[in-house]
Amino acid sequence: MINVDAKIGSKAIATRLQKVLPEIIHFNQNAYVKGRTIFDAVRAIDDILEYTERNKINGLLVAIDVQKAFDSINHGFMFKALSIFNFGQSLTR
DSSP states (O other): OOOHHHHHHHHHHHHHHHHHHHHHSOTTOOTTSTTOOHHHHHHHHHHHHHHHHHTTOOOOOOOOOOOSHHHHSOHHHHHHHHHHTTOOHHHHO
């Protein structure tokens, strides 16, 4: 179980990140941004399938499920990205 102070700290960080995530995460990315839902992705896929069918465009639909993304991310890259986006040391620590 996570201590209460860790929960409060993570909530404070998440609240601060909500303000900048829409600016640094591409609009096609639907997760983790307030106001975006998985239903936006479903709608986009449906629109693409309809468009390709109507215009007789061949295509391939690929679905990838990345499991445990945080465990497999290159932490050096993550810290460099946070630095480039001007997140301070208090966050990266």
